[in-house]
Amino acid sequence: MSENSFAASPGQTIGPFFHYALPYEGGGQLVPPAAPGSVFLHGTVFDGAGEPVPDALVEIRQADPHGHVPRREGSLHRDGHFTGWGRAATNASGRYLFTTLTPGPVHGGAAFFGITLFARGLLDRLFTRAYLPGESDAFTRSLTDAERSTLQIEADAEGGLRFDIHLQGPGETVFLTFPRHAA
Amino acid sequence: MPTSLPGHGAGTALELEPQEQLSAEIAAAQENVHPGARQPRIDFPAYRSSVLRHPTKDLRHADPEGVELVAPVFGHGDVDPIESDLTIQGDGEPIGERMVLAGRVVDGDGRPVRHQLVEIWQANAAGRYVHKHDQHPAPVDPHFTGVGRCLTDADGAYRFVTIKPGPYPWRNHLKAWRPAHIHFSLFGTEFTQRLITQMYFPGDPLFALDPIYQSITEPGARDRLVAVYDHGLTTHEWATGYRWDIVLTGTHSTPREPEDHE
Numbered sequence: 001m002s003e004n005s006f007a008a009s010p011g012q013t014i015g016p017f018f019h020y021a022l023p024y025e026g027g028g029q030l031v032p033p034a035a036p037g038s039v040f041l042h043g044t045v046f047d048g049a050g051e052p053v054p055d056a057l058v059e060i061r062q063a064d065p066h067g068h069v070p071r072r073e074g075s076l077h078r079d080g081h082f083t084g085w086g087r088a089a090t091n092a093s094g095r096y097l098f099t100t101l102t103p104g105p106v107h108g109g110a111a112f113f114g115i116t117l118f119a120r121g122l123l124d125r126l127f128t129r130a131y132l133p134g135e136s137d138a139f140t141r142s143l144t145d146a147e148r149s150t151l152q153i154e155a156d157a158e159g160g161l162r163f164d165i166h167l168q169g170p171g172e173t174v175f176l177t178f179p180r181h182a183a
Numbered sequence: 184m185p186t187s188l189p190g191h192g193a194g195t196a197l198e199l200e201p202q203e204q205l206s207a208e209i210a211a212a213q214e215n216v217h218p219g220a221r222q223p224r225i226d227f228p229a230y231r232s233s234v235l236r237h238p239t240k241d242l243r244h245a246d247p248e249g250v251e252l253v254a255p256v257f258g259h260g261d262v263d264p265i266e267s268d269l270t271i272q273g274d275g276e277p278i279g280e281r282m283v284l285a286g287r288v289v290d291g292d293g294r295p296v297r298h299q300l301v302e303i304w305q306a307n308a309a310g311r312y313v314h315k316h317d318q319h320p321a322p323v324d325p326h327f328t329g330v331g332r333c334l335t336d337a338d339g340a341y342r343f344v345t346i347k348p349g350p351y352p353w354r355n356h357l358k359a360w361r362p363a364h365i366h367f368s369l370f371g372t373e374f375t376q377r378l379i380t381q382m383y384f385p386g387d388p389l390f391a392l393d394p395i396y397q398s399i400t401e402p403g404a405r406d407r408l409v410a411v412y413d414h415g416l417t418t419h420e421w422a423t424g425y426r427w428d429i430v431l432t433g434t435h436s437t438p439r440e441p442e443d444h445e
Contacts, residue, residue: 006289006290006291006292006293007221007403007404007407007430008222008291008430008431008432009407009408009429009430009431010221010223010380010404010405010407010408011223011378012223012379012380012381012395012396012398013233013379013381014379015366016316017306017312017314017316017317018304018366019314020312020314020330021302021303021304021329021366022302022304022368047236048234048235048236048239049235053236059377061250061253061254061255061374062250063249063250069250069252069253071253073256073257073258073259073260073261074257074258074260074261075255075256075300076261076262077260077261079260083255083256084250085255103250105249106248106249106250109248109249112250113250114374116377118379119236120232120236121230121232121233121234121235121236121237122225122236122237123223123224123233123237124222124223124225125377125378126238126242127377139245143243167235167238168235168236168237168238168239172239172240173238174240174243175243176242176243176244176245177242177245178244178245178246178247178251179247180291180432181222181375181432
């Protein structure tokens with residue numbers, strides 16, 4: 001078949017009415033809050049005016065603490081297993097929250113959470129990475145200090161991991177494109 | 184700038200701009216179409232809600248690594264087969280045109296995306312969502328939630344039974360109505376292929392007027408979001424049939440090794 005036969009389907013906004021369809025019970029709890037080693041990964045999604053975005057959806061993909069990426073079924077019904085994937089809608093204050101495990105580095109790379117962001121008003125999904133404090137790699141070293149700081153998780157006073165996402169404006173998060181994403 | 188209220192937008196009818204203005208903005212944005220631009224232009228102010236919600240800096244090229252190379256895994260324990268039939272979730276028959284919607288999910292090399300989750304959500308036949316923030320004064324159908332899920336099969340095929348959704352108004356501008364559409368959420372074989380999009384119906388007179396659809400400035404790319412009527416899928420005295428195939432951009436430039444050895 002011609003190359004064009006497999007041209008990518010365009011994305012579209014998630015729109016305003018996804019809340020009854022996509023979020024699911026326990027979607028943000030990759031592990032129960034009381035599980036050994038559990039940590040909160042949380043933050044706020046901001047728009048270009050610095051206002052929180054109350055209708056965004058955040059998904060994470062991560063390794064376990066040993067740097068192993070789970071390939072186990074059960075991402076919607078985890079049944080007590082760690083699957084390394086989670087989904088959380090932002091609340092009325094633009095905040096999202098995951099209860100999870102701290103990821104280890106995969107194959108000697110830097111330790112980060114892969115993140116996908118969707119929102120009403122956002123015409124296509126965005127990818128980014130949330131690096132654990134102190135982690136860097138060739139990609140982050142290619143960025144300016146200001147850019148790099150947008151991908152760094154902050155350890156908060158309660159031992160949680162805080163990662164705010166800025167769609168635009170001062171501190172606009174660095175968003176990623178991967179090979180073959182380009183038109 | 185109007186603040187973002189629930190629903191698509193803002194403002195009262197008095198302060199909403201007419202379609203002519205929006206259409207002029209759409210036309211201006213599409214004057215410099217880049218052939219082969221397959222994705223929506225995320226900086227597309229005719230879609231008013233996008234103004235403060237798109238990155239202003241270029242996306243940064245990154246090579247996927249680690250977790251980005253592995254999609255989340257779903258299985259039959261995640262999805263009940265009846266979730267693919269949106270017409271049997273209530274205590275009675277939902278109102279509207281019953282339709283069978285089927286297609287395939289493949290990657291950029293045409294390989295099937297096997298055993299992955301497909302999620303859909305949509306308005307009912309009257310153009311109303313069950314969402315509490317949808318205040319469009321059209322009837323809620325007590326027998327229709329508009330939410331469905333299924334897994335693709337070994338050939339990447341999916342199939343839903345549902346009700347054809349109606350168009351609905353939104354407040355992007357004066358007399359703004361969304362073309363009828365079904366939202367699709369898709370996963371590929373790796374995390375970088377994640378996609379949420381909307382499927383439209385052929386011949387919709389609202390296409391030219393809709394800034395969300397028109398944010399895909401390349402006409403051929405827009406066409407890829409439109410399902411085709413498929414008489415082979417249509418059934419006698421029961422449902423019309425539509426087919427829609429989805430291509431997820433894959434990072435892998437060479438075929439992967441067989442992966443079905445677990």
